[in-house]
Amino acid sequence: MITARNPGRLALLLLRLFSILVAASALLCGMVVLRRERTALAEPARTAFHPLFRAQLDEVRGRLPAGAELLHLSASPEYWYSRLWQRALYPDNETILMQPPLSLDRVHALRAKYRARFAISAGDPPFDPGFLWKIDLGPLALGPGQNWFGELAP
């Protein structure tokens, strides 16, 4: 039995070999990751807002009155860009997210509750919540589909 005070010679040898393996694996592990991360170091700093998203955001901000509530509809489940719209427009514009299943009844209920006049609809194809007018913001920053932005019919 190995005890702290009196280890057998074989046990000690095995422990030393194991400790060398531990050190080597730690070095290898660290080096592999550092090597992989070289690309991140060589590239410009990544941003929370993809350049395409930022351009679309500027477009929406330019047309959205201050304080106007906005619906964001995702035709398929989406948990990054929909929330990013919400954060990016906060606190000037409150954004209410709608994930599938989408329906005009839900849109009307939320409009009645929040008096939302505008909407962004994302999907392939996007859901039409009853736009009075709309513009095509362009493709989604990641994945297939389009973004529409517009004012909802009264």
Added chain:
Amino acid sequence: MTPGAAAGTVAAGLLAYGFAAVGEALLGRDSKTLFAWNESFLIGTGVCGALLFPFSLIVPKGALTAEFGLMIAAAVALAGRRILRGSSSKPPRPSSVSRPLASDGIALALLAALVLLALGFGALNLRYGHSWDSVQVWGTRAQMLFVQGGLSRHWFPEEAYDTRLLGYPPLIPLFEALLCRALGAFDFDAFKPVFFPFYVSLLLATYAAARTLCSRRWALVATLLTALLPELSSRSAAGGYVDMPLAAFVAAAVGAGLRTDRKEGGWRSALAWLMGAMTTAKQEGMVLALIAACAIPLAWMMERPRHIPARARSSWPGALVVLAFIAARISYVRWLGVHDATWGPFDAAHRARALKSIGLVASLCLKFMLDPATWGLFWPAFFVAAALIAASGSARPMAVALAVAATIAVYAAMFLMTNWVIEEHITGAYTRLLAQLAPAAAVVIAAAGQWIWSPRRPADSPSRAARAPAPANMP
């Protein structure tokens, strides 16, 4: 580095000094070493994190400003105290009889590797971008703090499930919001520099903890083992998750717990404040604080059972400190009134599902713990080291090893009560949870490593050089 990133880094450094000043004032310290300053930094951040809730109740829109005021007052008081004492307070002479660092080539090489890794993390942190949590959880909380000036019950409409995010501890959002306030505007891409002080803190705290048991070289090995872990030096750490900062608190608490300095009892016990501070960083901080609270009497029992009553008497003010942090956290969550539907409830259906899932949870957790690309042989080494430490009968290191092992088990058991798909939840979280414990495990590994290579030396006794109470006389 862009001018914006440079300004953010400088501002984060100044804020870190402000947090450290709060810690110094609270502990009544006049720290002379980087290691002691590091403890004060962590304690100061924890205290400011805990005070955010009462400040938000008293001055709902001015809590951030109040935090600034507190930090400035602490920094001014600290400077004033130093000026008044003048040159009478000189740094203590190191009692260490070890070789000077400059003449220890191996230690220098290890130190150089650590400095390079720290600089590498600093660069990577600024370029890596954000993980989901970094923006959608912590960054969003920071944004709301910045806009509202304090904690509130406000969340985005129609998001019943995500209101749970309001209940997440506020330390990192506070730091991020203060940084953006200092820079003049809120920007998700501006607050990444807050993670660099925590990374440096993690390395310093791991070294300080290991130094209580090991020689300088082995303490550096423990720190290097920690720094080489991808989960703490890139991936989720560089992506803005809060597990790496929590790991810094774990390392510092282990260091404070392993110290033998008897003067550190009472309400100014660094260990007590660090245990409490963990509850302000991340939800698991509560689990860690409770496990630490069990490990301490366990260590007493293994050391000198006869002294337990006396130790309990001298430690009750520290226990009250920890309880105050826990009470602040529970009060905040109850005040919010939000329920985190991720877990439980502990009803018959969930218990039955949990029983059925034991095998699945255990096998998945084991798979992630033994993943060679993420950990190498780190966790097998920990368990071998823990067995050796147990065989050595060294009470405090054994208590640390048991606490780490217990936390590993508790973290795995938590997934039995998840309402998410178990595989997805464990895949997304377990590796990060283990990373929180890595510095404590690295200390145990280094202590055993030192013993393996110098078996005549007891496992909890460093070289003669390291017997001086840390962190005052390090390195």
